Amino acid sequence: MVAVDDMNRRILNLLKADGKLTYREIAAKLRRSPSTVRDRIRRMEDYNVILGYAAIVDREITGMKADAIVLADVEDGVSVRDLRKLNGVDGVAEVSAVSGDRRVIIRLRAHDSETLDTIISNKLIPAGLKDVEVRIIMEEIMRFPGTS
Template sequence: MPQSDLDEIDRRILRVLQADGQITTAELASRVGLSPSPCARRVRLLEQAGVIKGYAAILDQKKVGLPISAFASIKLERQREEDLEAFADAVARWPEVVDCYLMTGQRDYLMRIAAADLEAYERFLKDKLTRLDNVASIETSFALGQVKRAEVLPLI
């Protein structure tokens, strides 16, 4: 379902669900101006179309014992399709990597790693990231503090 297929009611549903994924269907329907059955049907269609990918609790990274956010910028030796796929497959298996993006520019990937401490990040680096065949270089920066983190997309 392309964004152009989303009408104003779909956008209202998505805005409300982004703010409160545990809202009841009746409350959601009331807030977007529908009766519960059509509202539930729209939500189901948004889920089936992949617009809504799932529901999750948003955790406090520090309170669950992972206060370190390391940002690793990775350059590969080669950028052939099979090399990119091999890297992506490996990263997908690593729970420490909470975000990873294929990038333009001088580096190929940017990833955010959540770690309990510097030693945990070092273990991740030595045991996983540096063992991949095609990694040419890794530059890491550590976040000193978080200014903003949004789980809500700016739907217009």
């Protein structure tokens, strides 16, 4: 187990804001040695505090212009955890279990609304979703650093 103390939180905050920072750059900002920062980061990686690193991609440039939130419930006999099988499905950006009548929120991204509809019809509903409600995101007002 690794403790997420104040120093580790500061390292994590720096990495969330800019995942390309080097050990030396983080060390300079925190007034620590690069080897201390490296050891802490490696330990957090080893203990799955840091799960990975990702590029934040401009969806407009890549042609992913359709963005939607899908609210749904699961069919009888299907567990919310069964939806892990959606990992790797093109267009599925995230899947979350939530409280309320619709127990699942799925973030979808695609080239156009037709593709969104195809993903919902051919991938999500067959995975065990029901009472599906789709909300098209009209404009993204703000995105927090470290999210995609």
